[in-house]
Amino acid sequence: MSSGAPPIVVIKDLNKSYRRGTQIIPVLNSITFSIDEGEFLALMGPSGSGKSTLLNLIAGIDKPDSGLVSVGGVDITSLNEAELARWRAANVGFIFQFYNLLPVLTAYENVELPLLLTPLSRRERREHVETALQVVNLTDRMDHYPGQLSGGQQQRVAIARAIVPDPEILVADEPTGDLDKTSAKEILELMERLVHELGKTIIMVTHDPRAAEKAHIVRNLEKGVLNNVHS
Amino acid sequence: MFILKLLIRNAFRHKLRTALTVVGVAIAIIAFGLLRTLVGVWYMGAERSSATRLVARNAISLIFPLPISYKERISQVQGVKEVSYGNWFGGIYIDEKHFFANYAVEPKTYLDLYPEIVLPPAEKTAFIRDRKGCIVGQKLADRYGWKIGDIITLRGTIFPGQWEFVLRGIYRGAEKSTEERALLFHWDYLNETLRKTAPQRADQVGFYMIGVANPDLAAQVAVEVDAMFKNSLAETMTETERAFHMGFIAMTSAIVVAIQIVSYVVIAIIMIVAANTMAMTARERIAEYATLKTLGFGAFHIAAIVFGESLFIAMTGGLLGVLLTFPGADWIETELSQYFPSFSVSPSTVYLDLLASLMIGAVAGVFPTWRGATIRIAEGLRRIG
Numbered sequence: 001m002s003s004g005a006p007p008i009v010v011i012k013d014l015n016k017s018y019r020r021g022t023q024i025i026p027v028l029n030s031i032t033f034s035i036d037e038g039e040f041l042a043l044m045g046p047s048g049s050g051k052s053t054l055l056n057l058i059a060g061i062d063k064p065d066s067g068l069v070s071v072g073g074v075d076i077t078s079l080n081e082a083e084l085a086r087w088r089a090a091n092v093g094f095i096f097q098f099y100n101l102l103p104v105l106t107a108y109e110n111v112e113l114p115l116l117l118t119p120l121s122r123r124e125r126r127e128h129v130e131t132a133l134q135v136v137n138l139t140d141r142m143d144h145y146p147g148q149l150s151g152g153q154q155q156r157v158a159i160a161r162a163i164v165p166d167p168e169i170l171v172a173d174e175p176t177g178d179l180d181k182t183s184a185k186e187i188l189e190l191m192e193r194l195v196h197e198l199g200k201t202i203i204m205v206t207h208d209p210r211a212a213e214k215a216h217i218v219r220n221l222e223k224g225v226l227n228n229v230h231s
Numbered sequence: 232m233f234i235l236k237l238l239i240r241n242a243f244r245h246k247l248r249t250a251l252t253v254v255g256v257a258i259a260i261i262a263f264g265l266l267r268t269l270v271g272v273w274y275m276g277a278e279r280s281s282a283t284r285l286v287a288r289n290a291i292s293l294i295f296p297l298p299i300s301y302k303e304r305i306s307q308v309q310g311v312k313e314v315s316y317g318n319w320f321g322g323i324y325i326d327e328k329h330f331f332a333n334y335a336v337e338p339k340t341y342l343d344l345y346p347e348i349v350l351p352p353a354e355k356t357a358f359i360r361d362r363k364g365c366i367v368g369q370k371l372a373d374r375y376g377w378k379i380g381d382i383i384t385l386r387g388t389i390f391p392g393q394w395e396f397v398l399r400g401i402y403r404g405a406e407k408s409t410e411e412r413a414l415l416f417h418w419d420y421l422n423e424t425l426r427k428t429a430p431q432r433a434d435q436v437g438f439y440m441i442g443v444a445n446p447d448l449a450a451q452v453a454v455e456v457d458a459m460f461k462n463s464l465a466e467t468m469t470e471t472e473r474a475f476h477m478g479f480i481a482m483t484s485a486i487v488v489a490i491q492i493v494s495y496v497v498i499a500i501i502m503i504v505a506a507n508t509m510a511m512t513a514r515e516r517i518a519e520y521a522t523l524k525t526l527g528f529g530a531f532h533i534a535a536i537v538f539g540e541s542l543f544i545a546m547t548g549g550l551l552g553v554l555l556t557f558p559g560a561d562w563i564e565t566e567l568s569q570y571f572p573s574f575s576v577s578p579s580t581v582y583l584d585l586l587a588s589l590m591i592g593a594v595a596g597v598f599p600t601w602r603g604a605t606i607r608i609a610e611g612l613r614r615i616g
Contacts, residue, residue, distance in 0.1 A: 053609075061525055061608040082529065089527025096612070100522040104240035116233050117527045161526075 006073075007034035008168060008201050009058055014067030016053055027053045029224040031067070037168075040195045040202045042215035049221045051205040052173055058203060059092050059171045060084045072168050089117050093162030093200075097174035099154040101146040107133070107157045108142040114165045132160040135198075136190060152183030159190060163200070170194065172204040176211050188214045234532060238539040241516070242547075249544060252508045256548025256591055257555060259501035260584050264556035265563065266494035267580045272571050273480060273487050279408045280473035282446035283312075284344060285453055287439040288475075290466040296435035297465050299422075308455045310448035311441055315340035317418055318437035322385030322394060324375075330570075331371055333385060333414040335421040344442045347405040354379065354400030362420050364399035368411030372401045383414070390421060392428065407575055441469070498587050505595035509541045513599030520603045521611025530604040537603040541596025542589070549588020553581055 014031040017024050027050040035041050043051045056062035057069055060076045061084075069076050072091060079087055094100075101110045111132050115125045133139045136156035146154050155175060162170050172191070176184035192214055194200040204215060212218045219226050242249055271278075287305065289295035299316070306314045317336035324331065338359050342348060350358070350366060358364045367377060377383065381398045396416050404411050418436070425433040443452050453469040460467045470478070480487065513520075520533045556576055564574035 056609050059525075061612075085524070085527045085529055088525065094522075094525050096522070100518065100525075100612070102237070102519055102522070104237065104244055113523070114526050 005037055008037040008039075008072055009035035009203070010068065010070040011058070012068040014054075014057065014069065015065045016050070016057060016062070017065055027224050028057075028064070031224075031226055033219065033226055035169075035201060035203060037201055038195060038199050039217060040192070040215045041204065042212040042218045043203065043205045043221055044207070044209075044212055044218055045221035047207075050224045051221050054221065055171050055173055055203060055205050058169075059094065060088050086117075089114055090165060091168045093165070093167040093170040095155070095158055095162050095170060095172035095175045097177040099146070099151075099158040099178075101154055101157055101161075103146050106143050106145055107138060107149065107160075110146070110157055111142075111160045111164050113161060118165065128164050129160075132164040133157075135163060135194075136160045150183065151179050152186055155179060155183070155187050156190065159187070159194070163194065163198070167200075169201040169203060172202060174206055174208075175204060176206070176208055184208070184211065234535045234539060238536050238543055241512075241536065242540050242543050245512075248508060248512075252505055252544055253548040253551065255504055256501055256545055256588065257552035259497050259591075260549050260552025260588055261556050261559055262497045263494050263587055264552065264576060264580050264584045265559055266490050266497070267583055268556075268560055268574060268576050270487055270490055270494075271577055271580065272574055273483070273490075275408050275573065279347070279406065279410075280471065280476055282449065282471065282473070283443050284472040285441040285443060285449055285456075285469050286472055286475040287441060287453075287456055287467045287469040288437070290457075290468040293437070295465070296432075296437055297439065297467060299434045299436055301436075301439065301460065301465075301467070304459060305439060305441060305456055308452055308459070310443050310452045312444050313340055313343055313442040315344050315440040315442075316436040316438065317341065317440070318421060319389070320385070320387070320394075320416075320421065321389045322387050322414075324383070324385055331412050331414060332410065333416070335418040336415050337418050338415070341415070341440065344440050347409045348402045349405050350400045350402045354402075358399040361397060361399050362417050362423075363395065363397050365396035365414055365416035366400035366402055367398060367414045368409075369401055369403050370411040371414065372398075374412070377401070385414075390425065390429075390432075392424070394424075396420075408573060410573075439467075440472075498591065502591050502594045505541070505545060505591050506598065508544075509537070509595045509599045510602075512540070513537055513603050517603070517606055517611045520606055521608045524606070524608050525612070533606075534600045534604040538593075538596040538600040541599065542592035545588050545592030545595060546585075549585055549591070552588070553584045556580075556584065 011034065012032050014028055015026070016028040017026040019025075031054065043054060045051050053062065057064050058071065060071070060079070064077060067077070074087065076084065076087060102113070105113070108129055111129045112125055115128055120128065130139060133142055136159050138153060138156050138160065141149060141153060146157070149157065175191070176187055179187060188211055191202055191204070195202055204211065206212055287297070289297055302314050302316060305311060315337050317334045320333045320335050322333050323329070342350065342355065354366070358366050365383060371377075377398055379398055379401065383396045383398055385394045385396070387394055396414070402411070422433055441452065441456065443449050449471055453471070456469040457467050523533060560574050560576045564571060567574070
């Protein structure tokens with residue numbers, strides 16, 4: 001997938017550990033790798049291997065103990081909480097295993113959420129939201145609440161919310177983990193389309209080998225170490 | 232706008248829980264408001280006191296009388312405009328359950344000193360002219376359906392016997408706090424009867440009401456009146472009408488303090504209940520707050536959503552409570568009219584109610600707000616399912 005352009009994500013010598021009481025538990029050990037723009041990367045590994053932690057560090061929702069995380073040329077480890085929040089809002093789209101939609105907001109309102117932090121007018125926001133819902137083929141359900149949608153539909157709303165601010169990268173943590181086979185297939189096809197048609201970079205954590213098959217590159221993380229690559 | 236929309240929708244997410252909390256706050260506010268009103272009623276006598284009226288009574292105790300002869304001497308003290316006098320009669324109508332205040336007074340001077348007793352001129356004249364006449368407040372007349380000309384019989388307790396009065400006037404209070412549940416009749420009628428039945432008790436009064444030209448003279452007049460009767464058989468104690476009423480209140484101060492404490496305890500209890508509800512709510516929504524933070528919303532946004540919801544629920548309950556306090560107070564005023572001359576919710580009680588509601592919301596919201604605003608995203612996102 002390399003096009004000669006600099007990688008969109010650069011990770012160098014990344015370390016992360018957690019403290020449990022007096023005990024320090026290392027999670028990531030000297031991780032170094034990069035992700036090219038437009039790449040669909042799957043991170044696999046057993047539970048507790050540090051996949052989600054690595055994803056959180058790339059997405060700027062957690063801080064490493066040491067090392068560099070550069071996304072789109074920005075060293076996000078040097079940003080403070082407020083700067084990180086602004087950076088995330090503009091540059092990262094999130095897709096969660098359990099969709100994480102707000103149940104009291106309609107599909108439209110959920111998708112609109114990231115745009116509320118932008119200076120866009122109400123009319124402009126509406127255009128963006130409708131476009132995002134068209135991409136996930138859910139314009140007819142925009143006034144439905146999450147509780148009125150199936151799991152697959154909820155995840156499509158979550159994807160629309162992730163792409164609506166037009167971020168550089170999308171991070172997905174087990175996006176098919178809570179879905180039946182058919183819905184999971186639809187979601188993976190949609191994610192493929194986001195890469196191929198919209199040129200998005202996707203980093204996906206998954207346990208599901210069928211999901212990983214859709215990725216361009218699969219990296220295995222075991223005991224905090226990235227130990228092999230499948231392309 | 233988004234925050235307002237979200238906090239209101241969140242508030243109605245668990246309808247039963249929210250409804251119970253709102254009702255709980257409303258009941259607490261009603262209880263608080265009624266108890267505060269009760270304390271206010273306790274002080275009502277003092278509140279409606281005039282700064283230009285003094286009360287002189289026997290220095291030993293209120294139950295001991297003063298000679299009627301003091302009137303002329305008091306009238307001569309510089310600064311005294313008018314002197315009236317009277318006795319607490321303590322008569323009972325029908326039976327003890329039908330209690331209302333009744334006094335024997337010198338009618339002309341008494342009505343002069345109490346301009347808040349508003350009586351039609353014809354009724355006033357009729358009352359002054361008729362030695363067996365009496366006047367009653369409108370609320371008392373309404374309670375018993377009395378009309379002008381009716382005969383009212385009281386059974387004397389301090390002054391034994393059956394006492395008959397002809398109703399000559401029905402007065403209204405110039406102010407809402409004016410007592411409209413009292414009966415006033417001629418002190419002369421009482422005195423003339425005593426001269427026949429108990430001559431040793433005649434020509435004595437329970438109190439003197441002294442009208443002064445202006446409030447600045449009150450202290451000086453009180454000192455001079457008391458000095459005048461120093462070392463006599465019946466020394467006086469003269470004080471402002473307000474101090475006189477406060478003396479009565481001081482006798483029951485323990486009850487007033489207890490009522491005040493109970494009113495605060497009620498608020499404290501509902502604060503704890505509301506805090507528990509909000510803590511539960513915030514705990515359930517930690518993942519949502521983490522999601523919002525992930526999307527770029529800051530701690531301030533989360534704090535506004537959580538704290539706003541707490542305030543919204545508490546203020547909804549508070550407003551409902553304030554609205555229901557009024558019919559509650561009306562009911563008490565009607566049903567317990569023999570104990571409370573008036574049971575009106577004052578504006579200050581309404582402000583206190585609203586302040587208490589605000590405090591319930593604020594205190595209940597502090598911990599969940601802090602928790603929601605400071606949650607680490609990675610930790611919050613793990614709280615799913």
